[in-house]
Amino acid sequence: MTPVYLLPGWQNSGPEHWQSRWEAELGHTRIEQSDWDWPRRGDWMARLDEVLLNDARLLSSPALLVAHSLGCQLVASWAEHSKQTARVAAALLVAPPDTESADMPPQLHNWRPIRRTRLPFPAIAVASSDDPFCSLERAAQMAADWGAELVLAGPRGHLNTASGLGDWPEGQVLLNGLLNE
Template sequence: MKISEADVLILPGLGSAGPSHWQTRWAERLPYAAIVEQADWDEPELDDWVDTIEQAIIMATRPVVLVAHSLACIAVAHTASRLADTKVRGAFLVAPPDVELHPDVPEATWPFRPIPRDPLPFPSMLVASSNDPFCTIDRAVEFATCWGSDFHQAGEAGHINLASGHGPWPEGLLMFTRLMQRLKA
């Protein structure tokens, strides 16, 4: 599938994505991409986030590919049970936080516990860092295995956000392109 054949729904994590974050840049650069706006970025409620993601998918007019960062990855896993027969063709999941076991995840993420372990009903790729401050690489591998996601280790890339030096993140765009090539329209 070509990127131009899909509606790319960009799902930021806790606090949203700032103007220089790679997700914001992708939304500006990709012609059929849009950031899905949540009602509350700082004190998220799981049901609200899941409903918002589901509504964005329903409103899309073409096949959908999700691009989730951080807490939005966990929200996608929670939403997945509602997405078995929808137009979602794939998901690109970046730096999921371990909201269950990691001691440094913000308390605001706790409502997203427990993390679903069911396979996602669409192809996906999970990208994780070996020094993410919110998730060990072993737990990221566990999530990828449970969700049936292809796994890509991004090296020492922190939380793969602006704070870790990932503004434009061209390597991520290449990985996303590889996922898109695997998807069917």
């Protein structure tokens, strides 16, 4: 069975967020960070490396990463620097934020510049046409730079709890597609 790791964004994912529902209902593993409010890119990258290195299952079956918001930037940054990328089979990147935007909160300024290196594993990036944290054009460019397939979610906001996604069955279909690759 392929391990699935959930990578929440800034301020974590609350109990009604689709990531929390997947954790509770499907048994996926959330990667906890030491500081959800003032995230440091290097700290988050080191934590991801630590978790992947300590999971012996990944020697025979690489993991799937399911990232939301800042978690997408974590995957891109981590993949550019880590020597452990072979431990990841694929990634689902949901609602990547534009951390280079002028109106991004100061807590996220250390996530600049956005890492744009092609990912060394297959990825799907899901973007909303009315995400308040990233224009569709910027999301499409990040997906292209990362070598990720872009899936348009329509006008669904930041694809979070406020979007009313519930268990987000469309996302589960995308994840299952990655599991079967």
